[in-house]
Amino acid sequence: xxxxxxxxxxxxxxxxxxxxxxxxxxxxxxxxxxxxxxxxxxxxxxxxxxxxxxxxxxxxxxxxxxxxxxxxxxxxxxxxxxxxxxxxxxxxxxxxxxxxxxxxxxxxxxxxxxxxxxxxxxxxxxxxxxxxxxxxxxxxxxxxxxxxxxxxxxxxxxxxxxxxxxxxxxxxxxxxxxxxxxxxxxxxxxxxxxxxxxxxxxxxxxxxxxxxxxxxxxxxxxxxxxxxxxxxxxxxxxxxxxxxxxxxxxxxxx
Amino acid sequence: xxxxxxxxxxxxxxxxxxxxxxxxxxxxxxxxxxxxxxxxxxxxxxxxxxxxxxxxxxxxxxxxxxxxxxxxxxxxxxxxxxxxxxxxxxxxxxxxxxxxxxxxxxxxxxxxxxxxxxxxxxxxxxxxxxxxxxxxxxxxxxxxxxxxxxxxxxxxxxxxxxxxxxxxxxxxxxxxxxxxxxxxxxxxxxxxxxxxxxxxxxxxxxxxxxxxxxxxxxxxxxxxxxxxxxxxxxxxxxxxxxxxxxxxxxxxxx
DNA sequence: AAGTGGTCTAGACCACTAT
DNA sequence: TAGTGGTCTAGACCACTTT
Numbered sequence: 380x381x382x383x384x385x386x387x388x389x390x391x392x393x394x395x396x397x398x399x400x401x402x403x404x405x406x407x408x409x410x411x412x413x414x415x416x417x418x419x420x421x422x423x424x425x426x427x428x429x430x431x432x433x434x435x436x437x438x439x440x441x442x443x444x445x446x447x448x449x450x451x452x453x454x455x456x457x458x459x460x461x462x463x464x465x466x467x468x469x470x471x472x473x474x475x476x477x478x479x480x481x482x483x484x485x486x487x488x489x490x491x492x493x494x495x496x497x498x499x500x501x502x503x504x505x506x507x508x509x510x511x512x513x514x515x516x517x518x519x520x521x522x523x524x525x526x527x528x529x530x531x532x533x534x535x536x537x538x539x540x541x542x543x544x545x546x547x548x549x550x551x552x553x554x555x556x557x558x559x560x561x562x563x564x565x566x567x568x569x570x571x572x573x574x575x576x577x578x579x580x581x582x583x584x585x586x587x588x589x590x591x592x593x594x595x596x597x598x599x600x601x602x603x604x605x606x607x608x609x610x611x612x613x614x615x616x617x618x619x620x621x622x623x624x625x626x627x628x629x630x631x632x633x
Numbered sequence: 634x635x636x637x638x639x640x641x642x643x644x645x646x647x648x649x650x651x652x653x654x655x656x657x658x659x660x661x662x663x664x665x666x667x668x669x670x671x672x673x674x675x676x677x678x679x680x681x682x683x684x685x686x687x688x689x690x691x692x693x694x695x696x697x698x699x700x701x702x703x704x705x706x707x708x709x710x711x712x713x714x715x716x717x718x719x720x721x722x723x724x725x726x727x728x729x730x731x732x733x734x735x736x737x738x739x740x741x742x743x744x745x746x747x748x749x750x751x752x753x754x755x756x757x758x759x760x761x762x763x764x765x766x767x768x769x770x771x772x773x774x775x776x777x778x779x780x781x782x783x784x785x786x787x788x789x790x791x792x793x794x795x796x797x798x799x800x801x802x803x804x805x806x807x808x809x810x811x812x813x814x815x816x817x818x819x820x821x822x823x824x825x826x827x828x829x830x831x832x833x834x835x836x837x838x839x840x841x842x843x844x845x846x847x848x849x850x851x852x853x854x855x856x857x858x859x860x861x862x863x864x865x866x867x868x869x870x871x872x873x874x875x876x877x878x879x880x881x882x883x884x885x886x887x
Numbered sequence: 888a889a890g891t892g893g894t895c896t897a898g899a900c901c902a903c904t905a906t
Numbered sequence: 907t908a909g910t911g912g913t914c915t916a917g918a919c920c921a922c923t924t925t
Contacts, residue, residue, distance in 0.1 A: 395894060409817070411854040421910060432896045434688070437912075445699065453911045454903035462816045462851075468722040469823060469873065562716045563663070564878030569723060571825040571843040571868030589825040589843045597716075598878075600665040614825030619723065624818030624852075649913060675891060686915045691893075707892045708922035891923075896916105904910075 388429050396431055400439045403429075408448060408459055409627045415461035419449060422457075448625060462624035469619035488515040488581075492534055499531050502596060502607040510534035514608075517581055524582045525616050530595075530608025562605070565597040571614070578611045589614040642683050650685055654693045657683075662702060662713055663879045669715035673703060676711075702879060716878035723873035742769040742835075746788055753785050756850060756861040764788035768862075771835055778836045779870050784849075784862025816859070819851040825868070832865045843868035 386407070388399045404419070413419055420428065425436045440457055443449045447466055451457045493513045500507045511531040518526035570592040579586035594609040640661070642653045658673070667673055674682065679690045694711055697703045701720055705711045747767045754761045765785040772780035824846040833840035848863040 397894080411817075414854075422912095423910085433898080434914090435895060438894095440911085451911060452904085454905075454909080456904095456910060462819060464819070464821075465725055467725045467821055469725075469821075471719055471721045471723075562878065563665075564876060564880055565716060565718070567718075567721055567723075567875050567877065569873040571845045573827060573841070573843045587827070587841065589827045591825045600668075619823040621821050622818060623821065624816065626818055651913080676893095677891085687917080688895090689914065692913095694892080705892060706923090708890080708924075710891060710923095889923105889925080892921085894918100894920075896918080899913100899915080901913075902911085904908105906907085906909100 388431065396429075397435050397438045397442070400425075400429055400431065400436070401442050404439065404443060405446075405448060405625070406627055409625045413459045415459050417459050419457040419459065459625075464623055467621050467623050469621050471619070482521045484519050486517045486519065488517055490514045493531075495531070499607065503531060503533055503604045505533065525612060527578055527581050527611040528608065530606055532606045533604070561599055562597050563600045563602070565595055568594045570594065572611075574611065574613070582611070582613055584613050591617055642685065650683075651689050651692050651696070654679075654683055654685065654690070655696050658693065658697060659700075659702060659879070667713045669713045671713055673711040673713065713879075718877055721875045721877050723875050725873070736775045738773050740771045740773065742771055744768045747785075749785070753861065757785060757787055757858045759787065779866060781832055781835050781865040782862065784860050786860045787858070815853055816851050817854045817856070819849055822848045824848065826865075828865065828867070836865070836867055838867050845871055 386403050388396050388403075390396065392399065394402075407413060419425075422433060422436045422440065425431075425439075426433055429436075440449070440451055443457075444451055447460060447463070449457050450460050491513055492510050494508045495503065495505045495511050497507055499505070499511060500509065503511065505511070512534050514528075514530050514532065516528040517524050518528060572590055572592045574582070574584065574586060574588050574590045576586045578590065579588060582590075591612045591614060592609050593612070595607070596604050597606040599605050640657050642650050642657075644650065646653065661667060673679075676687060676690045676694065679685075679693075680687055683690075694703070694705055697711075698705055701717075702714060703711050704714050745767055746764050748762045749757065749759045749765050751761055753759070753765060754763065757765065759765070766788050768782075768784050768786065770782040771778050772782060826844055826846045828836070828838065828840060828842050828844045830840045832844065833842060836844075845866045845868060846863050847866070849861070850858050851860040853859050
């Protein structure tokens with residue numbers, strides 16, 4: 380039985396051979412040709428079958444492994460991976476989309492110098508009473524508020540980040556990958572909470588509603604924490620979604 | 634000026650050359666040697682500097698691109714990527730860890746055949762009134778309840794999945810990647826909600842507390858939806874965390 | 888034209904697993 | 907021992923961008 384003509388690499392295509400083979404194998408797995416736990420053809424067989432070099436097949440297998448579709452075991456073979464919930468990754472795509480649109484506005488509610496509380500001092504590695512800049516922002520989309528942001532930025536006149544952070548446009552850069560060259564890394568965590576009265580009022584929802592709370596700490600290139608705070612988002616205005624298992628198309632994650 | 638001895642590839646090491654070079658470049662970026670937006674040495678330069686072949690350097694760059702540390706532009710060069718919030722991905726590692734431990738127990742609260750409601754029918758592509766198996770489970774860790782799971786599984790005597798799903802151990806397999814060869818893919822979504830009285834009672838928290846609601850639909854290899862339901866988890870017993878930007882170590886995601 | 892990233896080859900050698 | 911995945915080479919050729 381000759382191989383399906385669709386499952387053939389077109390050397391005249393603009394799509395590279397390795398990408399075509401990834402697509403072909405993904406589709407075959409998704410179609411159930413290779414079931415979870417079963418072995419894929421060996422790399423040597425794939426070389427011969429599709430007329431590509433070992434290095435190219437190797438690359439294809441690597442990509443499928445990274446995508447979580449298969450698992451390669453040295454000396455044994457390459458096996459189709461069963462569906463696995465634990466590897467699910469939720470992306471903040473929706474948040475990103477929010478900041479890309481022109482209909483999104485950032486309103487600075489407050490920005491003033493305060494003395495660090497015990498909690499703020501602990502998060503930013505400061506002494507209690509040291510100065511921080513307390514910033515409150517309201518992010519709206521299509522005139523409707525969707526995010527309430529409050530953060531503490533360390534106050535250091537020699538550090539230009541304070542002025543930069545005050546700019547309402549700085550937030551947009553953070554989400555879209557602007558030129559925030561002063562920040563090196565950040566740590567994020569999502570909680571589920573019930574909104575306070577202040578939060579509910581600002582976001583135009585009834586108090587007692589559920590919300591996501593995205594806490595963040597950002598560090599500069601000297602690994603000094605420079606910003607701590609969180610976003611509040613009503614639970615019904617944001618949805619984190621993902622997929623697990625085998626898809627015909629490339630996964631949008633990984 | 635000779636290169637730092639630490640930034641040298643040890644050919645006698647068990648760690649492959651490409652992995653060493655990934656580590657070296659990551660560290661240099663994290664140390665601020667190459668700042669966001671700046672150009673990395675060209676691939677030819679890296680070949681000469683570290684004494685590896687073009688193919689190996691290419692692989693290294695590919696890995697750094699996948700990790701989100703750099704962006705490669707054909708004809709221009711490879712540039713360090715600025716920190717970008719939108720690319721953050723939250724993993725369910727904690728959930729997975731939960732199911733790996735031996736201290737985790739799954740208790741079947743209920744399993745009975747019911748007629749599909751309008752909502753269930755829509756989700757599972759059934760007619761209203763068709764039979765589904767309604768399952769309620771309580772997942773506990775160290776004798777303390779952490780997850781409440783309710784799902785509808787389509788009822789089809791010829792389909793073995795019903796019996797398999799009834800097994801309380803099936804859930805464990807789903808999270809750890811067991812041998813669930815009947816399920817092809819799933820779609821997941823996270824909401825923030827306020828717990829109902831029933832949920833709060835089962836999870837031993839006060840009603841009105843916030844919770845994560847992880848909704849799921851699973852499909853078999855014929856792309857037929859076979860299971861719809863959701864997990865409820867108290868907001869203070871689960872935290873989704875992630876990092877953005879440049880880290881010295883490999884990111885645990887991607 | 889020169890320099891950059893991007894693909895691909897045809898092999899070599901190694902480490903591991905099964906028989 | 908034979909078969910499997912895993913690394914690596916030393917080039918070739920191409921597409922793209924800058925000068």
